Amino acid sequence: MIYNSYSAFFAVALALSGSASARPARFGRRAAFDLANGQAAIKLNQQFATLTPTSQCTEGEDACVNGQFAQCANGKFVLTACGPGTVCAALPLVNSAGTSVTCDTQADVDARIAATGATSAGGDTGTDTTTAAADTTTTAAADTTTAAADTTTAAPPAATSDAATPPDNNNAGGGSATGGDLQDSLTLDPNIIQTTGTGQEPPVAGQASALTSKNNFANICSLGLPNVPITNGLQLTGGSCNPIPIGNIPSIQNVPSSKFQSPTNGETLKANTPFNVTLAVKNIQIGTFTAATETYYANPQTLNAQGQIIGHTHIVIEAIDALDSTTVTDPLKFAFFKGVDDAADANGQVTVPVAAGLAAGVYRMGTIMSSATHQPVIVAVAQHGIVDDVIYMTVQ
Ligand SMILES: *[C@@H]1O[C@H](CO)[C@@H](O)[C@H](O)[C@H]1NC(C)=O
Numbered sequence: 486m487i488y489n490s491y492s493a494f495f496a497v498a499l500a501l502s503g504s505a506s507a508r509p510a511r512f513g514r515r516a517a518f519d520l521a522n523g524q525a526a527i528k529l530n531q532q533f534a535t536l537t538p539t540s541q542c543t544e545g546e547d548a549c550v551n552g553q554f555a556q557c558a559n560g561k562f563v564l565t566a567c568g569p570g571t572v573c574a575a576l577p578l579v580n581s582a583g584t585s586v587t588c589d590t591q592a593d594v595d596a597r598i599a600a601t602g603a604t605s606a607g608g609d610t611g612t613d614t615t616t617a618a619a620d621t622t623t624t625a626a627a628d629t630t631t632a633a634a635d636t637t638t639a640a641p642p643a644a645t646s647d648a649a650t651p652p653d654n655n656n657a658g659g660g661s662a663t664g665g666d667l668q669d670s671l672t673l674d675p676n677i678i679q680t681t682g683t684g685q686e687p688p689v690a691g692q693a694s695a696l697t698s699k700n701n702f703a704n705i706c707s708l709g710l711p712n713v714p715i716t717n718g719l720q721l722t723g724g725s726c727n728p729i730p731i732g733n734i735p736s737i738q739n740v741p742s743s744k745f746q747s748p749t750n751g752e753t754l755k756a757n758t759p760f761n762v763t764l765a766v767k768n769i770q771i772g773t774f775t776a777a778t779e780t781y782y783a784n785p786q787t788l789n790a791q792g793q794i795i796g797h798t799h800i801v802i803e804a805i806d807a808l809d810s811t812t813v814t815d816p817l818k819f820a821f822f823k824g825v826d827d828a829a830d831a832n833g834q835v836t837v838p839v840a841a842g843l844a845a846g847v848y849r850m851g852t853i854m855s856s857a858t859h860q861p862v863i864v865a866v867a868q869h870g871i872v873d874d875v876i877y878m879t880v881q
Contacts, residue, residue: 522577523601529575545831547586549573576790585790732785741769750876756845772828786856799853851875
């Protein structure tokens with residue numbers, strides 16, 4: 486992805502400030518890839534229905550075999566039973582093109598696939614082993630036509646009265662007492678009001694009192710207006726107030742983590758010589774980023790079907806005085822910066838070239854793990870290891 490200079494951002498800010506709100510909302514609308522994701526999930530589930538524990542597989546491949554979660558290791562499927570009440574299935578990703586394989590309730594599998602507009606011949610989600618392959622072809626063609634119509638009209642799913650179908654709010658678990666399209670409503674859903682107190686009832690020495698709100702701080706940014714602009718998808722260099730909720734937070738099993746594989750800490754590199762940075766990550770789906778100059782901090786954090794944050798990471802390299810320097814760095818100065826565009830490979834790794842190498846000197850290199858709209862990743866608990874990695878290296 487391209488990160489323009491600050492002055493460029495400012496120019497963009499001026500040019501777009503009048504039209505930024507005209508962007509179509511992602512929530513409550515189908516994205517162009519939704520239908521294809523749904524169809525791909527159906528097709529995968531149909532393929533999974535033909536697999537047995539001894540079927541040939543590709544290293545690292547995830548699948549479902551006999552309703553169990555299956556991972557290919559050493560040329561063989563290793564099966565893990567799904568939890569009670571859940572089945573293994575391919576699900577459409579919600580925020581990017583693709584599918585994921587996970588254990589889920591049948592109702593949620595059906596709802597997520599139905600929400601994409603994709604259907605198989607039997608109206609099922611592909612987990613029915615009796616669905617004929619010939620039917621899939623026919624259905625795919627019909628669905629393609631539907632996709633075009635949806636793109637034009639942004640029509641909500643037809644089956645809104647079906648209790649198994651989630652409201653058109655991109656949140657399979659989010660029911661609503663009020664009905665209608667909550668994602669277009671300017672009224673808060675009474676079911677989602679956060680009711681935490683100040684944390685000081687009774688007071689605890691040393692702790693600050695938290696603010697409370699009756700409306701999830703929905704209008705918090707009006708306090709600062711007109712002097713503080715609303716964070717509007719641009720990278721407002723003078724500061725701003727962001728009214729967007731934090732969104733989905735992964736379970737404690739899905740706190741992201743990362744470690745540089747190359748260079749390694751303390752390594753000495755040759756000056757002005759190209760090198761590759763290789764980073765390993767886990768518990769995060771990297772490779773998804775939205776337009777950094779139009780949608781910065783514009784969406785809540787979202788998770789994939791495995792409950793991992795959908796986002797991306799960055800590599801930043803800063804020159805420092807010495808390996809044991811204690812000088813606090815200038816965060817606006819860096820020798821190299823790259824948003825990592827790629828998804829992790831089967832080993833959970835990505836490689837970023839530093840094509841010009843680095844001038845002689847001492848450097849620290851770190852990651853910046855982010856959600857899709859570039860905000861730092863938010864995790865379930867306060868006490869956890871560092872999600873980012875930092876190493877130090879000498880270039881000579
Ligand atoms: C970096 O990695 C790419 C892809 O693996 C490889 O083609 C290239 O030669 C590597 N560059 C260096 C300097 O090692």
